[in-house]
Amino acid sequence: MKIKNMGSLKSMVRRQQVKCKTHLERLCRIGANRPGAQSGKELIRTLAGKTVQAADSLFHLAGMAGVMVGEGLQKTFGRTASHLAQQGHSVLGRLEEARTQYLLSARKEKRSRVPACAFLATATIMLFSATYFGIGVEVWLDGQSLGFVSSKEDMEKIIDKVEERTGGYLGHPYTLSADLTYSLGYMQPDRLLDETEAEEALFAQVEEVSTQYVLSVDGQVIGVNPSKTALELLKQRMLSAQVGQDENAQAEFVQDVTIEQMTVPTSAVDSIDEIELALSGEKSGTKVYAVQQGDTLSQIAENYGMTLEQVQGLNPHIDPARIHVGEEITLQNSEPLLSVKKTTTVEYTQEIAYESEVQYSEELYENESKIVTEGQNGVAQVMANVVSIDGVEQERTIQNWEVVQQPQNEVKVVGTKEKPTTSSKGYFIQPFRGILTSPYGYRSRGFHTGVDWAGTKGSPVVAADGGTVIQAGWNGGYGYCVIIDHGNGLQTLYAHNSALLVRVGEKVAQGQQIAKLGSTGNSTGPHCHWEVRVNGSPVNPMPYLS
Numbered sequence: 001m002k003i004k005n006m007g008s009l010k011s012m013v014r015r016q017q018v019k020c021k022t023h024l025e026r027l028c029r030i031g032a033n034r035p036g037a038q039s040g041k042e043l044i045r046t047l048a049g050k051t052v053q054a055a056d057s058l059f060h061l062a063g064m065a066g067v068m069v070g071e072g073l074q075k076t077f078g079r080t081a082s083h084l085a086q087q088g089h090s091v092l093g094r095l096e097e098a099r100t101q102y103l104l105s106a107r108k109e110k111r112s113r114v115p116a117c118a119f120l121a122t123a124t125i126m127l128f129s130a131t132y133f134g135i136g137v138e139v140w141l142d143g144q145s146l147g148f149v150s151s152k153e154d155m156e157k158i159i160d161k162v163e164e165r166t167g168g169y170l171g172h173p174y175t176l177s178a179d180l181t182y183s184l185g186y187m188q189p190d191r192l193l194d195e196t197e198a199e200e201a202l203f204a205q206v207e208e209v210s211t212q213y214v215l216s217v218d219g220q221v222i223g224v225n226p227s228k229t230a231l232e233l234l235k236q237r238m239l240s241a242q243v244g245q246d247e248n249a250q251a252e253f254v255q256d257v258t259i260e261q262m263t264v265p266t267s268a269v270d271s272i273d274e275i276e277l278a279l280s281g282e283k284s285g286t287k288v289y290a291v292q293q294g295d296t297l298s299q300i301a302e303n304y305g306m307t308l309e310q311v312q313g314l315n316p317h318i319d320p321a322r323i324h325v326g327e328e329i330t331l332q333n334s335e336p337l338l339s340v341k342k343t344t345t346v347e348y349t350q351e352i353a354y355e356s357e358v359q360y361s362e363e364l365y366e367n368e369s370k371i372v373t374e375g376q377n378g379v380a381q382v383m384a385n386v387v388s389i390d391g392v393e394q395e396r397t398i399q400n401w402e403v404v405q406q407p408q409n410e411v412k413v414v415g416t417k418e419k420p421t422t423s424s425k426g427y428f429i430q431p432f433r434g435i436l437t438s439p440y441g442y443r444s445r446g447f448h449t450g451v452d453w454a455g456t457k458g459s460p461v462v463a464a465d466g467g468t469v470i471q472a473g474w475n476g477g478y479g480y481c482v483i484i485d486h487g488n489g490l491q492t493l494y495a496h497n498s499a500l501l502v503r504v505g506e507k508v509a510q511g512q513q514i515a516k517l518g519s520t521g522n523s524t525g526p527h528c529h530w531e532v533r534v535n536g537s538p539v540n541p542m543p544y545l546s
Contacts, residue, residue, distance in 0.1 A: 136187030141201060142179050147193030152182055158195055162202045169209045170265055178205040210266045215275060217338055218255045223275030224268045231259050234276055242340040242391075249344035254389060257338070282334040286314075291327045304331045342388050345399070352378035354407040364415020365423060375410030378403060421466065422507035424486040427546040428464035429510060431494060432517065432528040440540045449538040450493070450531035457498055457526040459517040463508045464492050464530070472500050478529065479520025484508060491536075495529040496520050 136148035139155055149155050159176055166174040213228045214221055225231055239251040270278075289300060297320040301311040312320065314330045323329070354375035364370070383400040386393060434455035438448055467486040475481035478495035482502060485491050498518025502508060519526045532541035 135184060138183050138185045138187075139193060139198070140181045140183070141205075146198050146201060148185075148187040148191050149193050155180070155182070155193075155198075158198050159202065162199055162206070165199075165203065166206050166209055169263055174206075174208065176202065176206070178202055208266055209263055210269075211261060212264050212269060214260050214262045214264065216258050216260070217279070222278050222337075223270040224264055225270060225272060225275065227272075228259055228261070230272050231275070234272055234279075235259075238276070238279065238338070239340060242342050246344050248346075249342055251340050251342045254339040254341050279338045281337050283337050287331055289329045289331050291323050291325055291329060293325050295323065295325075297323055297329075300329060300331070306332060336390060339390050342391075344386055344388075345383065346386050347381070347383050349404070350380050350382050352380050352403065352405075352407045354378070354409050356410045356412055359411060359413045360416050361413045362415070362417050364413065365417050365419040366415055367419070367426070368415040370413050371410060372413050373409070373411035376408040378407030379405040420507070421509040422468075423466050424488075424490075425465055425510055428492070428532070428541075428544045429462075430545055431464050431492075431530050432459065432461050434459070434517075434528065437527060440542065450495075450529050451541055452527045452529050454525060454527040455517050457517055457519065459526075460513045461494055461497060461515040461517055461528050463510060463512050463514050465510045467492075467508060469502045469504055469506045469508060469514070472502050472504050472506075475521070477522040479523060480515070480518065481521075482514050484514075489535040491533040492541075493529075493531040493533065495531075496523045496527060498526075 136150060137152055137155075138148050139146045159180075163174050163176050166176070210226075212224045212226055213231055215223045215225070215231050215234075223231075235253075235257060239253070242251045243249040289304075291300075297311060297318070298308050301308045308320065311329065311331065312318070314332065318327070318329065354377055356375065357373075359372075381402045381404050382398060385397045385399060387395040387397075430453075432453045432455060434453035436451060437454045438452040440448060440451055442448070461482075463484055465484075465486050467484040469482060470485045470491070471481060471483035473480065475495070478493070480495075480497040480500050482494045482497065482500060483491055484494075494515055496518055497515035498520065499516040500514070501516070502514045508514060517526050517528055523529075530541060531538050532544050533539070
């Protein structure tokens with residue numbers, strides 16, 4: 001039904017109101033002469049008046065609202081809204097039809113008054129629907145509605161954000177392949193799409209990335225696994241391997257080992273065995289070594305498990321044949337990726353070193369000493385905390401020290417009496433300043449037990465050190481010979497002399513003349529044959545010369 005203007009609508013409503021009022025008055029006059037009818041009549045008349053007024057207002061408002069909503073939507077949403085405007089006019093038609101039905105039913109006395117209530121409810125619902133609902137784009141994901149957006153472009157922006165986010169995790173561009181569909185429909189304000197929820201719903205469709213637990217060492221990612229519990233157990237297992245059966249030991253990682261939940265490429269997931277193998281590996285690094293006395297480049301390379309070529313490759317500026325003390329050489333080294341620090345309490349016994357007590361005596365010459373009481377180490381029971389890294393001890397802290405056996409100090413007596421000039425000074429001087437003609441050792445005529453110095457016959461031969469003459473005379477092939485005892489098992493022999501100036505038992509001082517150079521015995525010319533004997537056996541005398 002088409003209504004031309006609001007004036008004609010209002011006129012029609014008023015005419016029907018008059019008819020309805022007249023009809024209700026006739027109904028109220030029925031039985032007016034009966035008892036109690038006057039009061040009942042008054043009540044019914046009041047209710048009827050109120051009902052007619054309400055109906056009049058609802059008719060008027062519903063008609064105006066339907067037309068206004070339809071025209072407004074037509075301007076805003078085009079064809080779809082135009083359809084709604086037509087529906088607004090249709091609302092007026094339905095209202096008019098409902099009003100007519102009501103008037104017809106009101107003429108029947110025995111008919112129920114329920115249609116009047118139904119009419120009012122229908123009018124109210126239609127008016128609310130026309131003002132509350134609007135037209136929008138409904139978004140569907142896998143057959144489930146996500147909500148409404150103003151336009152499809154709004155949803156495309158959310159998709160772009162999901163693709164950019166996913167590409168950031170994968171390291172390359174990504175295109176979303178979710179099953180999205182769109183449809184036009186009535187849009188309620190509480191059904192508007194939440195951008196954050198929509199983004200998370202779309203991101204949940206991406207199979208190429210997932211939320212996993214990431215194990216890192218000092219910020220370096222080592223492995224990815226879906227089970228946090230499995231990663232925690234792996235850490236505990238590696239620590240327990242270092243502790244062993246030691247109930248007093250505690251272990252911790254030197255590095256910062258973390259397990260965090262992160263979004264990562266699904267392809268990055270590792271098995272626990274793979275992660276354990278990675279944690280057991282080593283990391284490479286470099287160190288600088290300062291050349292020490294006696295080092296060679298090849299020996300340095302061998303000590304650090306490298307080849308000479310590898311060392312030269314790291315140090316192209318170094319000449320392998322000319323390295324010098326203090327020069328710095330770069331070397332490769334490796335260390336465990338994950339180190340374990342172990343702290344344990346240990347109990348053990350430890351020796352207590354004895355001390356030496358010095359006493360002085362005038363009965364002994366200077367630089368002479370003797371032990372009068374032997375020293376003996378003591379014993380202590382020790383409790384200590386020992387800190388080690390990968391089995392190498394780093395620190396030991398004593399917690400308790402209990403002496404079980406006291407040490408016995410050594411007592412040493414040192415002489416203070418001034419030594420005579422004839423006493424041994426502990427070192428030798430050369431007995432004759434001549435030309436060395438025959439060294440100690442093998443030669444053509446056999447083994448030579450001393451050294452020979454040639455010179456002019458009659459030249460002075462002196463004592464190499466102070467001591468006591470134990471031989472002075474002819475001694476076979478040695479000719480005229482002198483032997484001096486210097487104490488401590490040391491003796492010196494002087495042979496082939498032309499004359500002797502000391503006697504047996506005489507004390508001689510270092511540098512004192514004891515004979516004259518000669519060529520007696522088995523000799524081919526004037527020379528001094530000199531020997532050094534230790535406990536009776538000849539030794540090379542040259543190292544004893546000062």
